[in-house]
Amino acid sequence: MSDGGRGTAVDLRLDRAHPARIYDFLLGGRTHFAADREAARRMLAVFPQAAAAARINRAFTHRAARHLARAGMRQFLDIGAGLPTSPNLHETVQAIRPDARVVYADNDPVVLAHAAALLRGRPEGRTAYVQADVTDPAAVLGAPRLRETLDLGRPVALTLIALLHFVPGDGRGGAHAAVEELKAAMPSGSTLTATHATREFAPAAMSAVGEVCRRAGTPFRLRTEAEFRRFFDGWELLEPGVTLTHRWRPDRPGDALRATAAESACYAATARKP
Incomplete structure (x- = not known):
C-alpha cells in the first residue's frame, strides 16, 4: 500500500517492534x-538516557519547525512521521502559518x-x-495525496527526524541515495531538516542500542x-550548522547546558537548497 488506501485490510505486524512505536513509548505515549x-x-x-534523548530530539523538531515557519516556509513533508504526539508538526507550523500545508x-x-x-489541522x-x-x-513523491496537498514547484521543508539511522547502507538503495x-x-x-543517532559520545551504550x-x-x-x-x-547549512540536537538554537540561554552530549547522542542540522 503506497497511499494509505482506506478500506484496505492492513497487517499491523504487532508481533514485531517498530521504531515509531518504540519512540512513542520513550516519549510516554500510549500506542x-x-x-x-x-x-x-x-x-x-x-542506554538509560534513551527517553531523555527522545525528548531532546522532539524538542529540536519543534524549534526547527518554528524557525522555518517564521522564515516563511508554508509547505512541509515529514517522512518517518511516527505516531501522533501533540503538538504534531502541523500544529507547530500552523500556529505560526495557519495556511501551511x-x-x-x-x-x-x-x-x-x-x-x-x-489530519486535524x-x-x-x-x-x-x-x-x-x-x-x-x-512512491512518497508520487503519492496522489501528496500531489494534491503540496506544490513541488514551490519550496518544501523536508523533515527526516530520527529516521535515517534506521536505513542501512550508503550505496545504491541506502540512506544517502x-x-x-x-x-x-x-x-x-x-x-532539509534531519537528526541522526551517533556513537561518538556514548560509544558502548549506542552500540548496545544498535544490537x-x-x-x-x-x-x-x-x-x-x-x-x-x-x-x-x-x-x-543554516546556523549553527551540524551540531547535537540540544545545541541547535536553544529557546533560552542555558537550555543547552541542561543536557549532555551523551544524553543527546544525536546530530541535527537544517540546510537550504540554493
Whole structure:
C-alpha cells in the first residue's frame, strides 16, 4: 500500500517492534505493543538516557519547525512521521502559518490507523498522510495525496527526524541515495531538516542500542558527524550548522547546558537548497 488506501485490510505486524512505536513509548505515549515495549526496555537497560534523548530530539523538531515557519516556509513533508504526539508538526507550523500545508509519510501501518489524528489541522491549511517508505522516494513523491496537498514547484521543508539511522547502507538503495533522490525533487529554497543517532559520545551504550534494535528485527546504522554531513551535500547549512540536537538554537540561554552530549547522542542540522 503506497497511499494509505482506506478500506484496505492492513497487517499491523504487532508481533514485531517498530521504531515509531518504540519512540512513542520513550516519549510516554500510549500506542505501543508488547514487542515495542520489550525492545524499548532493553534499550533503556543499555542506554538509560534513551527517553531523555527522545525528548531532546522532539524538542529540536519543534524549534526547527518554528524557525522555518517564521522564515516563511508554508509547505512541509515529514517522512518517518511516527505516531501522533501533540503538538504534531502541523500544529507547530500552523500556529505560526495557519495556511501551511503538511504531508506526513510513514511505513508503519499502525500510524496509518491513527492518521485521522494527524489530519486535524487548521481550516486555512491542509494536512495529508501517505503510507510509504523513505527507501522508495518515488512512491512518497508520487503519492496522489501528496500531489494534491503540496506544490513541488514551490519550496518544501523536508523533515527526516530520527529516521535515517534506521536505513542501512550508503550505496545504491541506502540512506544517502534515498536522501539525494528526495533532494533532487525539491525546488530552490527548499530545506532539509534531519537528526541522526551517533556513537561518538556514548560509544558502548549506542552500540548496545544498535544490537537491541537488530535483535528486534529493526535495522540500525549509527553514523559519524562526517557521514551525517553528507546528507546535506550541495545545500547551505543554516546556523549553527551540524551540531547535537540540544545545541541547535536553544529557546533560552542555558537550555543547552541542561543536557549532555551523551544524553543527546544525536546530530541535527537544517540546510537550504540554493
